[in-house]
Amino acid sequence: MPQAVAHVLFAIILLDLIRDYALKDRKKLPLHFIFIGGVAGLLPDADIPVYWLLKNVLGLQVEWFHRTLTHSILLPVTTLIITLVLLQLTKKKNFQLFFAVITFGFATHILLDGILTDYIPLFYPFSQAQYGLNLLRNLGWPSLVEGIDAIILLVWLWDLDRRHQLRDYM
Numbered sequence: 001m002p003q004a005v006a007h008v009l010f011a012i013i014l015l016d017l018i019r020d021y022a023l024k025d026r027k028k029l030p031l032h033f034i035f036i037g038g039v040a041g042l043l044p045d046a047d048i049p050v051y052w053l054l055k056n057v058l059g060l061q062v063e064w065f066h067r068t069l070t071h072s073i074l075l076p077v078t079t080l081i082i083t084l085v086l087l088q089l090t091k092k093k094n095f096q097l098f099f100a101v102i103t104f105g106f107a108t109h110i111l112l113d114g115i116l117t118d119y120i121p122l123f124y125p126f127s128q129a130q131y132g133l134n135l136l137r138n139l140g141w142p143s144l145v146e147g148i149d150a151i152i153l154l155v156w157l158w159d160l161d162r163r164h165q166l167r168d169y170m
């Protein structure tokens, strides 16, 4: 699992880049939706504190269920379907954007986990098969997981500075 901060940053940075390079209009994707996308980027790992609460606070005997339903493609596909239905049913852009950025956040989380570390049950609960590249371990850089958030942040800051001359505000 990449660090929690890496998941939030990765989703936020990609949404920011989409806003600046693809949409080319900051009003089409307001800042609070980028924040919501960042939170959604972390949300699939909420199964860890839920497990801890069930086991240690409620005293339930539960099996370790991290990286099961919350790391299945079922999660972003469900929110994508909700987004598409909302596109048909309502003209309210806020509802559509809300579910679109949540879909994006879920997808980036699964992508990051699947590409960088370990394997994920992509089609859970229909299949237990694990998929992924486990790139950091296969390349022999397992310790890079600890610094991935710093690398993502530095690249983003470099790009922000390039686009918006951040140095002028310091």
Ligand SMILES: [Zn+2]
Binding pocket: 001, 044, 045, 071, 109, 113
């Ligand atoms: Zn995860």
